Amino acid sequence: MELTAAQIDIIVRTVIERVRSMSAGAAQDPLPNAPSTVSSSTLELAHSLVTLESLRGRLDGIQTVQVPPQAVVTPAVQDELRQRNVQLLRSKPASTPQSGPPSQLLVLAPAEMEQHLASQVAQAGGDFCRSTQATKADLSQIELHIHHPAHRALWCTDQPFAAQVACLRSQHQELRAVQISGLADIQQAVTEAEPSVLILNQRDWTTAAIGNALRAWNRSTLQ
Structure with missing residues (x-):
């Protein structure tokens, strides 16, 4: 599937912004820390x-958007907030380690799955993100997410083989992707490959089965 001009622009701008931020270092992060309290005008x-x-x-009535300390904010979001005169703040890092899964999880899946899948993703300690249905654009989102060795992503797509080839061609050193066909594959995949990305064929997985896969993956990484 070919990328549109808008998708290509987003990817290019995101990569450039990411490289600039990495070169500048964390000490030059332009976003201030957010206060401990959140008002009704803060998202x-x-x-x-x-x-x-x-x-x-x-964003209606919102004056401030607050994001986690290590969140990746795309340039398109920064432009949108700037146009709306909305301030972007990073929340203060937690003073104590949080319980739950040891890594941050991203689930990339088609929009039609969001209604039934988003709550299960949240229960598993992850974030749901709608896929663009364009393999290269989706891969770019995953590469941005797994910049930290502990970050993981589950990619549910109707083009699993194209997704697997794209992952194999990626130069991202933290990207280790495997395609699984059922829950029984998860433990073996973790043992043999320690994947940072699980690829699922959308045609073979229900939202309930994906929820079970997330929980099984969390359990496997804790063992």
């Missing part, structure tokens, strides 16, 4: 990757 997000989709229909 608080828990996403590790903040895209325009994360903000859709949620």
Whole structure:
């Protein structure tokens, strides 16, 4: 599937912004720390990757958007907030380690799955993100997410083989992707490959089965 001009622009701008931020170092982060309290004019997000989709229909009356300390905010989001005169803040890092899964999880799946899958993703300690249905654009989102060795992503797509080839061609050193066909594959995949990305064929998985896969993956990484 070919990328549109808009998708290519988003990817290029995101990569450039990411390279600049990495070169500048964490000490030069332009976003101030947010206060401990959140008012009604503040939108608080828990996403590790903040895209325009994360903000859709949620900015009316909002003066401040608060994101986690290590969240990746796309340039398109920064432009949108700037145009709306909305301030972007990073929340203060937690003083004590949080319980739950030891890594941050991103689930990339088609929009039609969101209604039934988003709550299960949240229960598993992850963030749901709508896929673009364009393999290269989706891979870019995953590469941004797994910049930290402990970050993981589950990619549910109707083009699993194209997704697998794209992952194999990726130069991202933290990207280790495997395709699984059922729950029984998860433990073996973790043992043999320690994957940072699980690829699922959308045609073979229900939202309930994906929820079970997330829980099984969490259990496997804790063993």
